[in-house]
Amino acid sequence: MTIKIYNTLNNRKEEFIPRQPGKVDMYVCGPTTYDLIHLGNARPLIVFDTVRRYFEYSGFEVNYVQNFTDIDDKIINRAREEDADPLALAERYIKEYYRDAGALGVRPATKHPRVSEHLPEIIEMIQKIIDNGYAYVVDGDVYFSVSKFSGYGKLSGRKLEDMMAGARIDVDERKNHPMDFALWKAAKPGEPSWNSPWGKGRPGWHIECSAMANKYLGMGFDIHGGGFDLIFPHHENEIAQAEACAGCGPFARYWMHNGFITVNEEKMSKSLGNFFTVREILAKYDPEVVRFYILSTHYRSPLDFDDTKLEMNKKSLARLHNALDNVEALLHSVSYGQSDVSMEREIVQLHKGLEKAERDFREAMDDDFNTALAVASLFDLARETNAFGKAMAEHAGKPLPESVREILEQVRDKFLKLSEVLGLFERREAVNKDESAQLLEKLMALIIEVRQEARSKKDWATADAIRNKLSEIGIILEDTPQGVRWKKSK
RNA sequence: GGCGGCAUGGCCAAGUGGCUAAGGCAGAGGACUGCAAAUCCUUUAUCCCCGGUUCGAAUCCGGGUGCCGCCUCCA
Numbered sequence: 001m002t003i004k005i006y007n008t009l010n011n012r013k014e015e016f017i018p019r020q021p022g023k024v025d026m027y028v029c030g031p032t033t034y035d036l037i038h039l040g041n042a043r044p045l046i047v048f049d050t051v052r053r054y055f056e057y058s059g060f061e062v063n064y065v066q067n068f069t070d071i072d073d074k075i076i077n078r079a080r081e082e083d084a085d086p087l088a089l090a091e092r093y094i095k096e097y098y099r100d101a102g103a104l105g106v107r108p109a110t111k112h113p114r115v116s117e118h119l120p121e122i123i124e125m126i127q128k129i130i131d132n133g134y135a136y137v138v139d140g141d142v143y144f145s146v147s148k149f150s151g152y153g154k155l156s157g158r159k160l161e162d163m164m165a166g167a168r169i170d171v172d173e174r175k176n177h178p179m180d181f182a183l184w185k186a187a188k189p190g191e192p193s194w195n196s197p198w199g200k201g202r203p204g205w206h207i208e209c210s211a212m213a214n215k216y217l218g219m220g221f222d223i224h225g226g227g228f229d230l231i232f233p234h235h236e237n238e239i240a241q242a243e244a245c246a247g248c249g250p251f252a253r254y255w256m257h258n259g260f261i262t263v264n265e266e267k268m269s270k271s272l273g274n275f276f277t278v279r280e281i282l283a284k285y286d287p288e289v290v291r292f293y294i295l296s297t298h299y300r301s302p303l304d305f306d307d308t309k310l311e312m313n314k315k316s317l318a319r320l321h322n323a324l325d326n327v328e329a330l331l332h333s334v335s336y337g338q339s340d341v342s343m344e345r346e347i348v349q350l351h352k353g354l355e356k357a358e359r360d361f362r363e364a365m366d367d368d369f370n371t372a373l374a375v376a377s378l379f380d381l382a383r384e385t386n387a388f389g390k391a392m393a394e395h396a397g398k399p400l401p402e403s404v405r406e407i408l409e410q411v412r413d414k415f416l417k418l419s420e421v422l423g424l425f426e427r428r429e430a431v432n433k434d435e436s437a438q439l440l441e442k443l444m445a446l447i448i449e450v451r452q453e454a455r456s457k458k459d460w461a462t463a464d465a466i467r468n469k470l471s472e473i474g475i476i477l478e479d480t481p482q483g484v485r486w487k488k489s490k
Numbered sequence: 491g492g493c494g495g496c497a498u499g500g501c502c503a504a505g506u507g508g509c510u511a512a513g514g515c516a517g518a519g520g521a522c523u524g525c526a527a528a529u530c531c532u533u534u535a536u537c538c539c540c541g542g543u544u545c546g547a548a549u550c551c552g553g554g555u556g557c558c559g560c561c562u563c564c565a
Contacts, residue, residue, distance in 0.1 A: 032564090038565090041564095047565095074563075074564095156494090156560075157494075158560090159492085159493090161492090162491090162561085205563085226565060227564080227565030228560075228565080229559080229563095229565065230564080231494095231560070232493095232560060233560095233561085233562090257565090258565070260558090261565085262558080262559095267559070267564090269564055270563085271562095271564065296502075296503070296513095297503065297504095300495090301496080302496075302559085308501080309501090311515090312501075312514075313515085315516090316502090316513090319514075319515095323529095364504090373503095375513075376503090376504070376512060377512095377513085379514065380512090383529095386529050387529085389528095390529060391530095393529090460525070463525090464524095464525070467526075467527090471527095476527070477526090477527075478527050478528055479524095479525095479526080479527075480527090481522080481523090485528095
């Protein structure tokens with residue numbers, strides 16, 4: 001079984017062949033840290049985190065590099081508005097980034113390099129590009145000469161001639177070609193700057209990624225990712241810089257780009273002002289719901305955002321949680337051992353469902369990380385499992401064979417294993433361990449006992465009053481064939 | 491103007507040549523329940539329009555309509 005990846009470089013799905021067997025080197029463009037991240041920023045984080053998780057699940061060792069752009073016009077402007085130091089401001093938002101990303105179940109990359117810590121590498125790279133004849137210096141600025149680089153446009157599928165037609169106004173007259181872009185910007189008064197062979201200044205936007213990817217992954221690394229809007233000019237320029245510097249290619253072998261989050265079918269972006277920060281969304285929705293929502297669509301498709309979509313996904317996700325709750329309850333509320341009940345037929349059926357679910361899951365993920373389809377396999381497994389639980393209910397009160405317990409444990413373990421790839425259901429284990437949780441457990445047992453007493457006397461008024469009052473304070477009681485259980489409502 | 495993408499049931503969303511077009515949400519009916527909840531079963535699509543290729547197309551080709559993105563900072 002091999003993984004197929006849709007490669008923007010040639011707009012085709014290709015079999016993924018790693019540079020080194022068993023290893024994946026990937027670089028994903030991280031945020032410019034001048035503000036809280038919004039949902040549009042969160043999509044690539046979740047998508048590529050999932051890509052990484054699936055590679056790891058498939059047995060690869062993943063070296064995942066994601067940068068922070070902590071030197072940039074927007075940071076400088078924001079710092080000026082707040083009368084703050086630009087690097088300190090960037091540092092602050094890097095911390096906020098970790099908070100949001102962590103909440104969404106995005107694991108830290110193997111390495112999070114920052115521009116501010118790689119000036120020597122960047123300067124060295126620029127010098128080499130100049131030496132190789134692909135860049136020129138004008139008044140302390142350094143520009144990349146796109147017409148010198150024959151491969152320019154190969155990622156975005158554009159030709160220089162075509163782009164000139166649409167190129168906008170205010171072309172800097174000092175540039176040789178309108179599409180030439182800055183590798184180094186001469187310092188303006190009051191801006192942070194660093195010494196360089198061309199005078200004080202700071203790096204252009206694109207060079208950082210070329211330099212840092214090169215440093216940590218080297219030329220020809222496996223996967224480079226980011227949002228669709230980075231294809232041009234950012235990634236096109238990264239390729240030009242890296243390959244002009246090295247004198248050969250490729251810079252990266254597979255390019256993956258995620259689609260946009262839209263609002264009312266329009267791209268969510270800072271400049272349009274139609275964005276929602278992760279922070280404000282998480283104030284209303286469980287991060288797991290947000291993650292599930294993002295993974296419920298293929299990563300290259302656009303994904304429209306509004307509250308009703310989150311509500312829908314919240315309910316969908318609850319179905320999976322219920323299925324897992326059901327399995328846990330069956331494991332704990334039924335006695336297993338000597339039994340005159342045979343459930344062989346159902347066990348065989350569930351076992352088949354279990355194998356099919358895993359097979360379907362892998363096939364889906366192997367096919368360009370089709371998370372939407374992978375999720376469907378979890379729902380299939382949930383249905384099979386619930387049906388099994390229904391069959392068990394017919395033997396309620398009797399001990400069941402160990403083989404029933406075993407298959408349920410297998411289902412639970414597989415379910416958690418597969419959903420871990422998607423970054424879901426990871427926090428279930430952690431809860432219910434502290435003292436007050438244990439106390440709550442005992443308290444609920446007591447309340448349920450009292451209510452059962454009322455039920456046995458057919459005192460429905462009391463029984464329902466208890467259930468309703470509990471519901472009001474956020475606890476849901478369920479009378480199942482295997483006994484009463486409770487859970488917190490979400 | 492150049493380049494690219496999308497259009498699947500009430501909603502979301504897989505599927506890119508061939509068994510009965512996944513899955514979820516919502517709706518309807520039934521089962522279970524003291525009533526609920528949870529769950530199970532049943533049920534809802536000629537795949538934007540027109541033409542073509544093919545034994546056969548949601549899927550390929552041509553044309554049309556509508557929407558979106560990139561070409562400028564943007565995930």
